[in-house]
Amino acid sequence: MASKRIITICQSGGGFTTNPEDGSLHYTGGEAYALDLDENTELEDFKHELSETFQCNVDGITLKYFLPGNKKTLISISKDKDLKRMVNFFKDSDQVEVFIIAEDEVVARNVSNLPVSRSSRTTVSEAGVPPGGTDDLCGPHDLVFMEEPVDQSSLDICHSGNDEKHRRAATQWENTITGVDQRFSSFSEFREALHKYSIAHGFSYKYKKNDSHRVTVKCKVEGCPWRVYASKLATTQLICIKKMNDKHTCEGTTVKAGYRATKGWVGNIIKEKLKVSPHYKPKDIATDIKREYGIQLNYSQAWRAKEIAREQLQGSFKEAYCQLPYFCEKIIETNPGSIATFSTKEDSTFHRMFVAFHASLSGFKACRPLIFLDCTLLYSKYQGTLLGATAADGNDGVFPVAFAVVDEETDENWHWFLSELKSAVSTSRQITFVADLQKGISDSLRDVFGEDCYHAYCLRYLAEKLNRDLQGQFSHEARRLMVQDLSAAAFAPKLDAFERCAENIKAISPEAYNWVIQSGPKNWANALFGGARYNHMTSNFGQLFYNWVSEADELPITQMIDVLRGKMMELIYTRRVESSQWTTRLCPLMEEKLQNETSKAQSLQVLFLQGNTFQVTGESVDIVDIDHLDCSCKGWQLLGLPCCHAIAVLETVGRSPYDYCSTYFLAESYHATYAESINPIPNVEKPVKSELDVTGVTVTPPPTKRPPGRPKMKPVDSLDVMKRQLQCSKCKGLGHNKKTCNRLNGIKENEAIEKEATETPLLMSLPSEEPVGST
Structure with missing residues (x-):
C-alpha cells in the first residue's frame, strides 16, 4: 500500500510576529509554494527541490515547523528522521506548514517577547515592520541573539538613537563599497565589504543571485531601488561592480533597518586581536563586540566566531591532516636522523603519528635509562590523544624523548607506540618504565621489550585506585591513613620497613592489606623493585611537556606538533647555554x-x-x-x-x-644530553601547494569530532591533591619537621596528626614530583 502524501506549504522571505495575548507565533509576508512529500522522502532531495523553487543555496537552508496545536515552539528539521517524524505527526492532516529560513537572509525584527525553546534550538526569521514605523519596532533592550542551529550563527539588531554610540566603530566601513568599477580580489572579499557597508549604513539586504560568477544584491525593503551587481572582470580573476544604485527610498534606512552578525563576520573582526592574544576568551569577545558594535553575542556564538578567526589565522583543521605526508618529510629533511611516521585506516582517515627528533634520541643516550609514559587528551576539532615518553636529565629536568598522536587511547595504540619507541631509542641498556597499570601498557611493555623489562607502577595511580576501591567501606580518616601507609611502604628502602607499613594497613583492614599484597609490590615498592628508577615514583614527571601540549592542543595537528618542536628546540638551547656556565663536576x-x-x-x-x-x-x-x-x-x-x-x-x-x-x-653527561639541536620546519602554516601534491598520499581527519557547544572544562590534575606530606626526620611523624617536633615536649604525636587530618585532603600523603625546569 502506497504511503500517504502530504501537501507541504513552504514559506520563505517573511517573518514571525508574536501575539501579545497568548505568545503564539504567526508567519506573515514572503512567498509560498506547495510541494508534496511522504514518509519515504529524503531530506536532501526535499532541500534541493526547495532550493530550486526559492532560488537559494541548498547548504544554507534551515527548515522549521510547528507541532500540531503548538504555535509557540518551532521544531528544527536537520536529518531524515526529523522529516519522517513530521510526516508522522501530521498523518491525520492533509497539509503542513514548513518555514524555510535561508542563511543569506538579513533581517530586522522585534523579538523582545519572543519565546525560545532551548531543546528545539529555534532560529526565527524576520518579523514584519509593525504599523506605525520603527518607533514600535526598536527599543533600548530589543537586541536579542536567538538560539540557532550549530552550522548557522546570525544576529539581527535594530538601531535607534540609543544605539548610535555603538555604531561609531562601524563608521570606518562607510566606504567599503564605493560604486561602479570598484574591484575586489574575490567574491568573498566583495561579500565581506558589502556586509560591513550595510552595517555602517544601517540597512538590510538579500541576495537575488549569488554564485561563483555573479552576485546581485538588493535592499531587503520591498520597493526600495538600492541594489548592486558584481561579476568577474573579463580575462581576469578580479571581481568588479558593474552596476549600482546607491539610493534608498525606504523610510529612515539608518533607523529602520537591521543587520545580522554572522560568525564569519565576527571572526574577521576579532582576527587581529586573536593573533596578538591567542587566549582571547569568548566572554571577552562578546563584551568587546557589544561595546564596540552594540551586538549581543552569547558564549556559543562568540566561541564559534573565535573558531572561524582561528582557522583563518592558522589554517583549516581538515587541511592539516592532508599536509601530514609533506610535514613528515620536512621533519626528516630538516632534522636528519629523526623519525616521523604516520598511518591511516582503510578509508584514508588518520589513525596515528609518531615523532622523535634526532636531538632527543641522541640526548637520551646520556640520560638515565628511565622513561616515563603518560598521555593527555587533545581538545582540537577532531580530538585524539597524545602519548608521550619523557626522561630525566642529569639535573632531574624533564627531557622529552618521543611522542605520538593517536585517534584514541587503546591497547593497540599503546603497543604500536612502544614498538616505535623501541626502534627509535635502540639501546643495549635495560630501561625502566614508570607508567600507570592500565590500558594494556603492562602487557605491551612485556611484548615489546621482553620479560626482563622493568615496569614501575605509578604511585599516584595506585593511591587513587586504593582510595577509589575502599570508598564507601571506610571513613575518610581510615582511608587517609591507608593511603599514607601505602606511600610510606613504597618509599621504604628496606624490606622490614615495607612490612611494618603493610602491617599498619592490615591493622585497619585485612581486606586493604590483601589489596596491597595483590597489587604487585615488586613493581612499586623500593624494597622489592628490581630495576633502577632513582626514587622517581610517579609517571607525571614529564608534566612540563604536557603543559606545552595543553597550550597548543587546540591547534591543527601539524601546527600543534610544530609548537612542541619549538618548545623542545628552545629548551635544548636554553639548557645548553645555562650549563656552559657551570663550574661544578656534578649537575x-x-x-x-x-x-x-x-x-x-x-x-x-x-x-x-x-x-x-x-x-x-x-x-x-x-x-x-x-x-x-x-x-x-x-x-x-x-x-x-x-x-x-x-x-x-x-x-x-x-x-x-x-x-x-x-x-x-656528571655535568659532562648533561652537556652531551643537550649537544644536538632541533631545527625549524619551514612553511608549516602555509606549505607550497605543489609540494603537497607530490606525495600522492591522502589523509583525512578521524571520524571523532569535538561535540558542538561550549567545550567541557579540562579535568583538574590529581597532582593538586597528592602533594607529599611534611615528615619529621626524628620521630617520623607527619605534619611537622624536626625543628618543630613536639615529641620532645611530651605532646602526643597522634593528637597533632588527628588535628591535621581534618584539614588535609585524603591523598595529601602521596608525594608529587617537581622536576627542575618544570616552571
Missing part, C-alpha cells in the same frame, strides 16, 4: 644533594671490618661495601649518589665521593 641539583650528604657524614663514626667493608655508626648502624657501591641503608643504590654513610667511609680511606657518583649526574 647543580646533584651537587647540592651530595653536599647535604657530606655534611651529615661529619658526625658519623667509621669502623673497618674486612676488605673494603666498613661499619658506620650514627643514629643507626649501617654496613658499607665500597667495592659493590652498597650501603645497608639502600640510599646509595636508590639514588645513584653516595649516601652519608658511604661518604664517611670514602673520606676515611682518602677517596673522592665524586668518583662514586653515577656518570649520568
Whole structure:
C-alpha cells in the first residue's frame, strides 16, 4: 500500500510576529509554494527541490515547523528522521506548514517577547515592520541573539538613537563599497565589504543571485531601488561592480533597518586581536563586540566566531591532516636522523603519528635509562590523544624523548607506540618504565621489550585506585591513613620497613592489606623493585611537556606538533647555554644533594671490618661495601649518589665521593644530553601547494569530532591533591619537621596528626614530583 502524501506549504522571505495575548507565533509576508512529500522522502532531495523553487543555496537552508496545536515552539528539521517524524505527526492532516529560513537572509525584527525553546534550538526569521514605523519596532533592550542551529550563527539588531554610540566603530566601513568599477580580489572579499557597508549604513539586504560568477544584491525593503551587481572582470580573476544604485527610498534606512552578525563576520573582526592574544576568551569577545558594535553575542556564538578567526589565522583543521605526508618529510629533511611516521585506516582517515627528533634520541643516550609514559587528551576539532615518553636529565629536568598522536587511547595504540619507541631509542641498556597499570601498557611493555623489562607502577595511580576501591567501606580518616601507609611502604628502602607499613594497613583492614599484597609490590615498592628508577615514583614527571601540549592542543595537528618542536628546540638551547656556565663536576641539583650528604657524614663514626667493608655508626648502624657501591641503608643504590654513610667511609680511606657518583649526574653527561639541536620546519602554516601534491598520499581527519557547544572544562590534575606530606626526620611523624617536633615536649604525636587530618585532603600523603625546569 502506497504511503500517504502530504501537501507541504513552504514559506520563505517573511517573518514571525508574536501575539501579545497568548505568545503564539504567526508567519506573515514572503512567498509560498506547495510541494508534496511522504514518509519515504529524503531530506536532501526535499532541500534541493526547495532550493530550486526559492532560488537559494541548498547548504544554507534551515527548515522549521510547528507541532500540531503548538504555535509557540518551532521544531528544527536537520536529518531524515526529523522529516519522517513530521510526516508522522501530521498523518491525520492533509497539509503542513514548513518555514524555510535561508542563511543569506538579513533581517530586522522585534523579538523582545519572543519565546525560545532551548531543546528545539529555534532560529526565527524576520518579523514584519509593525504599523506605525520603527518607533514600535526598536527599543533600548530589543537586541536579542536567538538560539540557532550549530552550522548557522546570525544576529539581527535594530538601531535607534540609543544605539548610535555603538555604531561609531562601524563608521570606518562607510566606504567599503564605493560604486561602479570598484574591484575586489574575490567574491568573498566583495561579500565581506558589502556586509560591513550595510552595517555602517544601517540597512538590510538579500541576495537575488549569488554564485561563483555573479552576485546581485538588493535592499531587503520591498520597493526600495538600492541594489548592486558584481561579476568577474573579463580575462581576469578580479571581481568588479558593474552596476549600482546607491539610493534608498525606504523610510529612515539608518533607523529602520537591521543587520545580522554572522560568525564569519565576527571572526574577521576579532582576527587581529586573536593573533596578538591567542587566549582571547569568548566572554571577552562578546563584551568587546557589544561595546564596540552594540551586538549581543552569547558564549556559543562568540566561541564559534573565535573558531572561524582561528582557522583563518592558522589554517583549516581538515587541511592539516592532508599536509601530514609533506610535514613528515620536512621533519626528516630538516632534522636528519629523526623519525616521523604516520598511518591511516582503510578509508584514508588518520589513525596515528609518531615523532622523535634526532636531538632527543641522541640526548637520551646520556640520560638515565628511565622513561616515563603518560598521555593527555587533545581538545582540537577532531580530538585524539597524545602519548608521550619523557626522561630525566642529569639535573632531574624533564627531557622529552618521543611522542605520538593517536585517534584514541587503546591497547593497540599503546603497543604500536612502544614498538616505535623501541626502534627509535635502540639501546643495549635495560630501561625502566614508570607508567600507570592500565590500558594494556603492562602487557605491551612485556611484548615489546621482553620479560626482563622493568615496569614501575605509578604511585599516584595506585593511591587513587586504593582510595577509589575502599570508598564507601571506610571513613575518610581510615582511608587517609591507608593511603599514607601505602606511600610510606613504597618509599621504604628496606624490606622490614615495607612490612611494618603493610602491617599498619592490615591493622585497619585485612581486606586493604590483601589489596596491597595483590597489587604487585615488586613493581612499586623500593624494597622489592628490581630495576633502577632513582626514587622517581610517579609517571607525571614529564608534566612540563604536557603543559606545552595543553597550550597548543587546540591547534591543527601539524601546527600543534610544530609548537612542541619549538618548545623542545628552545629548551635544548636554553639548557645548553645555562650549563656552559657551570663550574661544578656534578649537575647543580646533584651537587647540592651530595653536599647535604657530606655534611651529615661529619658526625658519623667509621669502623673497618674486612676488605673494603666498613661499619658506620650514627643514629643507626649501617654496613658499607665500597667495592659493590652498597650501603645497608639502600640510599646509595636508590639514588645513584653516595649516601652519608658511604661518604664517611670514602673520606676515611682518602677517596673522592665524586668518583662514586653515577656518570649520568656528571655535568659532562648533561652537556652531551643537550649537544644536538632541533631545527625549524619551514612553511608549516602555509606549505607550497605543489609540494603537497607530490606525495600522492591522502589523509583525512578521524571520524571523532569535538561535540558542538561550549567545550567541557579540562579535568583538574590529581597532582593538586597528592602533594607529599611534611615528615619529621626524628620521630617520623607527619605534619611537622624536626625543628618543630613536639615529641620532645611530651605532646602526643597522634593528637597533632588527628588535628591535621581534618584539614588535609585524603591523598595529601602521596608525594608529587617537581622536576627542575618544570616552571
